[in-house]
Amino acid sequence: MPLINCNNIALSYESRTVVKDLSFDVHEGDYLCVVGENGSGKSTLIRALLGLKSLSHGSIVFSEGLSKNEIGYLPQQSGIQKDFPASVYEVVLSGTLNSSGFLPFYKKKNRLTAEENMEKLGITDLKNACYKELSGGQQQRVLLARALSATKKLLLLDEPTSGLDPIVSSDFYRIIEKLNRDDGITVIMVSHEIKTAIKYATHMLHLHRNHSFFGPKEHYLECNDCKKLLEGGSDNV
Amino acid sequence: MFDFLTETFMLRAFIVGILVSLTSALLGVSLVLKRYSMIGDGLSHVGFGALSIAAVFGIAPLAVALPVVTVAAFLLLRLNESSKIKGDSAIAIISTGSLAIGIIAVSISGGMTVDISNYLFGSILTMSHSDVVLSTILASSVILIFVLFYNKIFAVTFDESFSRATGIKAGGYNSLIAVLTAVTVVVGMRMMGTLLISSLIIFPALTSIRIFKSFKSVIICSSILSVSCFFIGLVSSYILETPTGATVVCINIIAYIVFYLISYVKRKLLQHRRSAS
Numbered sequence A: 001m002p003l004i005n006c007n008n009i010a011l012s013y014e015s016r017t018v019v020k021d022l023s024f025d026v027h028e029g030d031y032l033c034v035v036g037e038n039g040s041g042k043s044t045l046i047r048a049l050l051g052l053k054s055l056s057h058g059s060i061v062f063s064e065g066l067s068k069n070e071i072g073y074l075p076q077q078s079g080i081q082k083d084f085p086a087s088v089y090e091v092v093l094s095g096t097l098n099s100s101g102f103l104p105f106y107k108k109k110n111r112l113t114a115e116e117n118m119e120k121l122g123i124t125d126l127k128n129a130c131y132k133e134l135s136g137g138q139q140q141r142v143l144l145a146r147a148l149s150a151t152k153k154l155l156l157l158d159e160p161t162s163g164l165d166p167i168v169s170s171d172f173y174r175i176i177e178k179l180n181r182d183d184g185i186t187v188i189m190v191s192h193e194i195k196t197a198i199k200y201a202t203h204m205l206h207l208h209r210n211h212s213f214f215g216p217k218e219h220y221l222e223c224n225d226c227k228k229l230l231e232g233g234s235d236n237v
Numbered sequence B: 001m002f003d004f005l006t007e008t009f010m011l012r013a014f015i016v017g018i019l020v021s022l023t024s025a026l027l028g029v030s031l032v033l034k035r036y037s038m039i040g041d042g043l044s045h046v047g048f049g050a051l052s053i054a055a056v057f058g059i060a061p062l063a064v065a066l067p068v069v070t071v072a073a074f075l076l077l078r079l080n081e082s083s084k085i086k087g088d089s090a091i092a093i094i095s096t097g098s099l100a101i102g103i104i105a106v107s108i109s110g111g112m113t114v115d116i117s118n119y120l121f122g123s124i125l126t127m128s129h130s131d132v133v134l135s136t137i138l139a140s141s142v143i144l145i146f147v148l149f150y151n152k153i154f155a156v157t158f159d160e161s162f163s164r165a166t167g168i169k170a171g172g173y174n175s176l177i178a179v180l181t182a183v184t185v186v187v188g189m190r191m192m193g194t195l196l197i198s199s200l201i202i203f204p205a206l207t208s209i210r211i212f213k214s215f216k217s218v219i220i221c222s223s224i225l226s227v228s229c230f231f232i233g234l235v236s237s238y239i240l241e242t243p244t245g246a247t248v249v250c251i252n253i254i255a256y257i258v259f260y261l262i263s264y265v266k267r268k269l270l271q272h273r274r275s276a277s
C-alpha cells in the first residue's frame, strides 16, 4: 500500500484548471522530484497534498500510518515577515507543536527533538541567533530543521534551494539525500535545478498541461521531455 | 508627597491599569507582527459607536460594547483574509462607519454626557467598583488564555501557512487573537479612552522589537515596558494634573525614542567594529 495515492486529480483556480488527470503513488522511502515549467502547478500540487488547496476532481489518499500532523513542509515563499523577532530555537521548536496536542507547553521530548534536528543540520551554535539576521542558506537550514521536527516520515519541499548560491545549494541537496537514505524519510521535492535533483531522486514527476510524466527516474531519463530539458541545459525549468 | 498612592481611587486605577497594560502588551506583539496594528484602532472606533448607542438607550456601556466589538473583530479578520477588499480599506470602512453612527447617537442623546466623554478620553480615576471588578476579570482571563496558548500563538504569528500545513488550526487561533483583542480594546477604552487605546496596544511591541530579537524576549520586554510606562504615566498625570491616558501615551513615546536611539548606537558601534577589523 502506497504512502500517498493520488488518483486522477485536477486542481483549478476559479475556472482555470492548472493540473488535470494526474495520478501517481508515493511509497515509503521514495524520493520524488517534481519538475515542470513556471506556472505548471508544482506549488499548487504541494499545497493540495498538504490539504491547503481543495481538489476539483479525484482523490488523494494517505496510508493509514500517516496522519496530517506527521508531515514536514518547507514552503517556497514562506509568509514569514522580514523583521520578525524570533530565535532559531523558537522557530525549530515550533515545528514540534503539531505533536503536542492541547498541551500548553513544550515537553522535554519536544526540546530534545528540536535540539537533535539542529544538530543534524549543523545549526546548534546558532540556537540563540535571530532568525532574520541569518544568511539565506542558514535560514533554509533552520526551516528544514523545523520541518524535520514536525515529521519522521514525510518531507514536502518546495524549491528549497532557490536563491541560494551553488555551493550552499549542493550542501542542501546532500543533507536531504542523507535524510532520505539514512533516516528513511520520504521526500517530495519541487526543484528547478533539474540536473542536480535528478541525481538524488528515485522518481520523477514532470508536470505538463496535458501530458504529465510520472515514473521511476530511469524511465524519465529515456523519455523525450527530459532529454529536451537536459540538453537545453537550462536550469530554470 | 506620595500619600495619594494609597487612596482608593488610585489603588483601583493601579490594579486595572497594570492588568490592561499587560493584556495590551501581550496582544500588541502579535498584532504588530501580523501587520494588524490598525485593527486595534478600528475596533476602538467601533467601541465608541457601540457606547454611544448604549447611551441613547440607557444600557450599560460595556454590555453593549463587548459583543459588538468582538463581532467587528471577527469581521475585520475575515475581510483581511479575503483579498476582495484590502484589509486597510476594510478597517477604514468599519471604523469611520462606526464613528458616524456614534456621532449621530451622541447628538440624539443630547450631546456629550460625562459618561461618553469619559470613554472618549478615558478616566481611569473615576472608575466605579463594578467597573474595576469587570475589568479585572476580563483582563486576567485574557492574560491567562494568552499564556496557555503562547506557543501556538507564536507559531501562527510566525508562519501561518506552515502551521496550517502541519495540522494546527490556524483559523481558530486567529479567531482567538481577534476575541482577545476585542476584550482588550473594550476594557482599555475605560482607562485610555477610545481615541488612545490602540497606542497602548502597539507602542510597547514596536519599542521592544527595536532591541530584542527573540519572540519571548520581545513579549517580556513589552510587558515590563507597558506596565512601567503606565505606572510612570499615572503618577505624573496626577502630579502634573494632565489626563492619564494621554500622559501614558507620551511616556510610551519617550520609551520608543530611547529604544530607537539605543538600537541606532548599537548598530553604529557594530558597523564601526566591523570596519575596524
Ligand SMILES: Nc1ncnc2c1ncn2[C@@H]1O[C@H](COP(=O)(O)OP(=O)(O)O)[C@@H](O)[C@H]1O
Residues within 6 Å of the ligand: A013, A018, A036, A037, A038, A039, A040, A041, A042, A043, A044, A045
Ligand atoms: N492563489 C492563486 N489564485 C489564482 N491563481 C493562482 C494562485 N496561485 C497560483 N495560481 C496560478 O496557478 C498556476 C500554477 O501556479 P504554481 O502552482 O505556483 O506554479 P509553479 O509552482 O509550478 O510555478 C499559475 O499559473 C498561477 O498563476
Ligand SMILES: [Mg+2]
Residues within 6 Å of the ligand: A042, A043, A044, A076, A158
Ligand atoms: Mg512554485
